[in-house]
Amino acid sequence: MRYPSGTRRNQLTRQSTTRNSTTNYSNRGMSLEDDIQQTNQFYLEVNKAVIHKKPTPIQIVNVHYPKRSAAVITEGYFQAKSTTDFNGVYRGKHIDFEAKETKNKTLFPLANIHEHQFIHMESVIEQDGICFFLIRFATYDETFFISAQLVLSFWEQMKQGGRKSIPYDVIKKDGYLIPFKYQTRVDYLHIVDQLYF
């Protein structure tokens, strides 16, 4: 499956442009993905967890092999992910999560999560893996830990003709706000510790 040209990042974006630093939860304008990468790097350095971002799958059609230098991919296409963005191991348990950022102020739209990813999350839960979403509301500069089960329940409703988003209020009520820290900008394992161990 190839991405259609251009317009998928309208509602959801990884590139936060907010510069709001009036709360303790400020991320100072870095994207959620950057913050997670930095956090994972810290976890790795202190031997707390081994969690990596999965590379984007690319369908390679043509490769050029110039003499005495690196192979060049001259034709390739982005493929849709069939799994989540991040996974790894923490205290023996499998960790699996997706990170999404939205500029919306009142809801988190489900449109940018592929059906494959929902199905993947159901399978991971069935295997007793720890599965969740990290959702950042860029306008409020707030990042929430939300169980995959909650998101899946909204997806089930959506499939039956229900709403295509999760209200901000539900996320605020049933999710867990992740405090900003300098060394672990999105310290999601702090929440995992509380919920699973």
Added chain:
Amino acid sequence: MRYPSGTRRNQLTRQSTTRNSTTNYSNRGMSLEDDIQQTNQFYLEVNKAVIHKKPTPIQIVNVHYPKRSAAVITEGYFQAKSTTDFNGVYRGKHIDFEAKETKNKTLFPLANIHEHQFIHMESVIEQDGICFFLIRFATYDETFFISAQLVLSFWEQMKQGGRKSIPYDVIKKDGYLIPFKYQTRVDYLHIVDQLYF
């Protein structure tokens, strides 16, 4: 890090060309990677485990966005993997492994495993993940399950000037031969069950 042009697959290859079918362990000429993908697909379908191959990381330099059709990557480079090829979740535990095929008859060369990958495996073991190699000797049509600890011990010796390979005899003695089955061509979870559960 970019791959140098061309010559990395001399000793180790994913494309088995053997057609030896005189034993029960015959894989009938399919590559180890194909067999693992088929096995993982079966595990997924019967809800036994969720294990996927990680996409090859690619450094994207140029992308062309034609009107009304998919974005085309027009310049990209292969990057070295910093982790293993396969990971996922089985009975709540994190599974992490690398698959290698060799045409060598007497030893498994360590040359094609990057230092990053060894370091990654050490970290996964420290987090209590299940970590191993699947190594196929194409000439004998034999696929072995070998603990990451065994391979790491040879890597430690190599760093101190020791041999740059693991003898076939050691693998035969300390590894576990994986029988060929029709539905699970490389039923490595059978060995995982014996060793970890």
